[in-house]
Amino acid sequence: MAHRIAAIPGDGIGNEVVPAGLTVMAAAARRFGFDLSWESFDYGADRYLRDGTTLPDADLAHLSEHFDCILLGAVGDPRVPGMEHARDIVLGTRTRLDLYVNLRPIKLIHESLCPLKGKGPRDVDFVVFRENTEGMYAGAGGFLAKGTPGEVAIQESINTRRGVERIVRAAFLWARAHDLGRVCMSDKHNALRYEGDLWYRTFREVARDFPEIEARHLYVDVLTMEMVRAPEQFRVVVTNNLFGDIVTDLGAQIQGGIGLAASANVNPETRRAMFEPVHGSAPDIAGTGRANPLATVLTVAMMLEHLGEGRAAREVEAAVSAAIAEGATTPDLGGSLTTDGVARWLCQWLERPETLR
Ligand SMILES: NC(=O)c1ccc[n+]([C@@H]2O[C@H](COP(=O)([O-])OP(=O)(O)OC[C@H]3O[C@@H](n4cnc5c(N)ncnc54)[C@H](O)[C@@H]3O)[C@@H](O)[C@H]2O)c1
Numbered sequence: 479m480a481h482r483i484a485a486i487p488g489d490g491i492g493n494e495v496v497p498a499g500l501t502v503m504a505a506a507a508r509r510f511g512f513d514l515s516w517e518s519f520d521y522g523a524d525r526y527l528r529d530g531t532t533l534p535d536a537d538l539a540h541l542s543e544h545f546d547c548i549l550l551g552a553v554g555d556p557r558v559p560g561m562e563h564a565r566d567i568v569l570g571t572r573t574r575l576d577l578y579v580n581l582r583p584i585k586l587i588h589e590s591l592c593p594l595k596g597k598g599p600r601d602v603d604f605v606v607f608r609e610n611t612e613g614m615y616a617g618a619g620g621f622l623a624k625g626t627p628g629e630v631a632i633q634e635s636i637n638t639r640r641g642v643e644r645i646v647r648a649a650f651l652w653a654r655a656h657d658l659g660r661v662c663m664s665d666k667h668n669a670l671r672y673e674g675d676l677w678y679r680t681f682r683e684v685a686r687d688f689p690e691i692e693a694r695h696l697y698v699d700v701l702t703m704e705m706v707r708a709p710e711q712f713r714v715v716v717t718n719n720l721f722g723d724i725v726t727d728l729g730a731q732i733q734g735g736i737g738l739a740a741s742a743n744v745n746p747e748t749r750r751a752m753f754e755p756v757h758g759s760a761p762d763i764a765g766t767g768r769a770n771p772l773a774t775v776l777t778v779a780m781m782l783e784h785l786g787e788g789r790a791a792r793e794v795e796a797a798v799s800a801a802i803a804e805g806a807t808t809p810d811l812g813g814s815l816t817t818d819g820v821a822r823w824l825c826q827w828l829e830r831p832e833t834l835r
Pocket residue numbers: 491495551552553554555556561568736737754756757758759760761762763768769770771773810
């Protein structure tokens with residue numbers, strides 16, 4: 479049966495990196511002999527400005543019923559300063575499909591890209607499980623006396639036992655399935671007494687179900703320092719929505735920058751999933767051919783893994799590593815190829831008989 483992908487390129491460079499990623503995915507399908515089909519959908523700023531459509535419930539239901547997963551490029555356009563279409567498409571998909579795991583690999587693909595002295599690919603190789611539907615990003619709060627000198631803004635952090643337990647359990651299950659041996663939960667329970675208490679208690683309780691896995695706790699400020707000082711100590715990190723957002727961007731830098739950071743939004747029970755490169759729509763370089771497609775290609779590798787095509791996923795990663803080693807990259811990584819040029823190079827690498835192993 480063919481794997482069916484719903485592609486939403488979105489805005490700006492999303493329209494360049496998503497076709498590049500799909501081209502590489504098609505090359506992997508030819509190489510490993512699986513069927514693949516995709517359909518593109520035009521949700522994004524142009525559509526929103528034309529007819530007011532963001533991503534209606536019925537459309538999202540169609541995507542989730544008729545496709546195995548969604549590949550999103552990026553959304554964000556200076557013509558929509560309020561970002562309402564982006565909120566609906568990205569945050570809306572995460573919450574309406576209950577994609578509670580934001581999975582962010584922090585994996586250094588090639589040593590030339592690491593800004594940390596003396597660290598290589600063996601030192602920077604862990605995953606972050608960021609809670610994706612609750613916390614400070616749940617949208618709870620309000621204003622009092624808005625616009626007056628006495629204005630008060632309240633932003634509340636929502637943490638449910640169910641929400642915390644399922645993300646913590648997902649992290650342990652991943653560690654067990656991938657034989658990773660340790661999970662580190664990061665919070666700030668010394669200062670955030672209520673949500674911290676729930677996270678810490680839940681973590682300790684869930685850890686008892688995984689006696690073979692080392693369960694460690696670090697305050698998030700300590701985590702950021704340790705990620706820079708000694709990233710090799712981490713295998714799986716689990717944390718809340720806000721802290722996860724921040725520490726994964728730190729992670730993106732130690733793995734080589736925003737042009738290489740991939741992510742998945744997954745519900746492990748329903749298997750629904752939306753995959754997206756971490757970067758935004760980069761309006762400053764949109765249409766110039768300078769967009770680095772490697773984050774999207776690595777995102778495609780995650781999608782292949784999710785679809786049960788693990789060998790193809792690893793080979794796509796190997797192709798990315800080879801491209802970096804050979805300097806077959808866009809200018810942000812020091813190369814001189816265009817977005818399409820990098821995609822073509824990767825396809826040729828994947829299809830070359832001498833790379834067959
Ligand atoms: N998930 C998403 O869809 C998402 C994420 C972040 C930002 N955004 C939106 O994207 C728009 C631009 O945001 P921003 O400028 O803060 O972040 P950005 O990630 O789009 O760009 C930041 C800088 O990195 C560069 N860059 C980003 N991706 C690149 C790539 N693949 N290749 C080469 N260079 C790349 C850009 O040229 C820019 O200089 C905004 O509307 C923002 O809200 C969307």
